[in-house]
Amino acid sequence: MTAEIKQQILVASRVLYAPNGITDIQEGFSGHVSYRIPPGDKYIVTGHTHVEGRSTLDIGYDDLVTVDIKTGARVNGTMPLLGENVIHSGVYKARPDVNCVIHVHPFWSTVLSLVEKPVLGLPVFFSGKSQVESEADGDALGKALGESFALLIPGHGVVVAADTIEQALVSTVFLETQSKKLYHASLMGEIPDEYLKLNTKSPKATKEGDSMLWYIRSLKERGLFPELPTS
Numbered sequence: 001m002t003a004e005i006k007q008q009i010l011v012a013s014r015v016l017y018a019p020n021g022i023t024d025i026q027e028g029f030s031g032h033v034s035y036r037i038p039p040g041d042k043y044i045v046t047g048h049t050h051v052e053g054r055s056t057l058d059i060g061y062d063d064l065v066t067v068d069i070k071t072g073a074r075v076n077g078t079m080p081l082l083g084e085n086v087i088h089s090g091v092y093k094a095r096p097d098v099n100c101v102i103h104v105h106p107f108w109s110t111v112l113s114l115v116e117k118p119v120l121g122l123p124v125f126f127s128g129k130s131q132v133e134s135e136a137d138g139d140a141l142g143k144a145l146g147e148s149f150a151l152l153i154p155g156h157g158v159v160v161a162a163d164t165i166e167q168a169l170v171s172t173v174f175l176e177t178q179s180k181k182l183y184h185a186s187l188m189g190e191i192p193d194e195y196l197k198l199n200t201k202s203p204k205a206t207k208e209g210d211s212m213l214w215y216i217r218s219l220k221e222r223g224l225f226p227e228l229p230t231s
């Protein structure tokens with residue numbers, strides 16, 4: 001079970017790395033994917049690989065750590081912890097229905113996070129700091145998310161929450177693709193409010209083009225699929 005969770009985290013991380021031709025995400029991706037381990041008081045997330053200059057394409061099984069949601073302490077793994085783990089902990093505390101959190105910095109969603117108009121009716125969280133790295137800010141972010149599938153951090157990135165890794169991955173790609181469309185449409189004229197407040201529910205995975213199976217196939221075609229360690 002844990003090995004499969006780790007594999008799915010690595011799949012999502014590699015799919016979201018850009019540009020790799022798998023998604024519409026075009027600008028350099030950095031960020032992290034986490035998953036809550038049943039029965040629910042811990043999650044697995046990437047360690048602090050950014051300090052070593054590594055992208056999410058370069059991470060492997062040894063880079064994943066297990067974190068206690070309440071204390072924020074590392075209970076398994078050897079990599080240093082991310083300061084932004086408080087985002088993941090804050091969402092898991094606030095949303096018992098959420099098992100996967102993705103925090104990334106995609107270009108178009110971040111551009112639209114800086115304007116007053118709402119993007120798909122999503123909540124915005126701004127603590128006055130560019131980074132969310134204190135437990136109090138992480139908990140406030142979790143509350144600000146409400147029942148929404150995603151939240152914007154102005155000028156920084158997005159937080160996406162879902163019950164499965166597949167759904168979180170599909171939602172993250174959907175949000176970025178929709179943001180890119182909204183940006184370009186806004187250059188041609190005023191976008192009606194009803195489109196800007198489209199919905200706060202997760203878009204569902206489809207069979208072709210945006211399901212985990214399709215993403216796994218795409219990674220395999222590129223030789224990027226994270227095969228499980230043999231030992």
Ligand SMILES: [Zn+2]
Pocket residue numbers: 084103104105156157
């Ligand atoms: Zn961030």
